[in-house]
Amino acid sequence: MLPATLKLFCGISHQHLRTLTGLQWLAVGTLGTEMSRFILSKTDSCLPSMPDSLQKLCLKLGINTNLNHEKIPALSSKDLFYLNQAEDTLQKAILMLQQEGWQATKDEKNGDRTANKKIPQIGNVFRTEAVIDSPPEHIYMQLFENLEHMDQWNPGISKVQILHRIGKNTLLTREVTAQLPITSISQRDFVSVRHCCQAGSALYLIGTAACSQLMPPQQGVVRAEAALSCIVLRPLEGDSRKTHFTWLLSVDLKGSIPQFLTDKALPQSQVDFISHLRRHLSSPEKS
Incomplete structure (x- = not known):
């Protein structure tokens, strides 16, 4: 057992x-x-x-x-709290990945698949799976090591800031969405604790909402919360030059947005993100 x-x-x-x-x-x-x-x-x-x-x-x-x-040098009580948040999010995400009962939301023509499941004490969790023509290590570099440059290739993001580092593998960040005229959702920002770790050949990128005096709510921007974000990068079976990409996401956009708009926007944002990531990874100018 x-x-x-x-x-x-x-x-x-x-x-x-x-x-x-x-x-x-x-x-x-x-x-x-x-x-x-x-x-x-x-x-x-x-x-x-x-x-x-x-x-x-x-x-x-x-x-x-x-x-x-x-x-890692001696940690403050706040840093330990952030690490415990990441630990708890990792545990929840791994359990979710094993669960059945996901309801298909949409299958894209390129093979990307989205699904959702209501999880007790969290709410709706959206799951997107895709195959990306790049090794896990390359994707990890763009999504963690080069996080602050994300706004250069993802038009849905206007700014990403690293507010604080806890060792090499844990970050406190602020992410600001772009103000897009084609959407009915106004600009949001997220303050999150992010962590990366490895189990076997899989890389886990964990994120969850955090509170910090380093970045209080800003005027004119709605402070949203990511209850859970977990991206799992695995070498594609039979071709380690490609990645099986799995993303769990649960977000509270706050404000007065009806739930049906959130449920429509989140899976589409995942699909769009993966599309922008593919385009960036295939560009010879990628950083």
């Missing part, structure tokens, strides 16, 4: 885990907390506290237990 459960939290599908109920899910959730806490950790100091059996299983499943990243 333990190896199968670890596979779940490494993003590896295991059919019988989808039918667990009651105390079984409680046990899985407990282990999930420990696994997500380990995946989020980027210091060698976490390894001595891991049982040998767990380290061996992680190695067998492809999780790198010797990341050799620079150690």
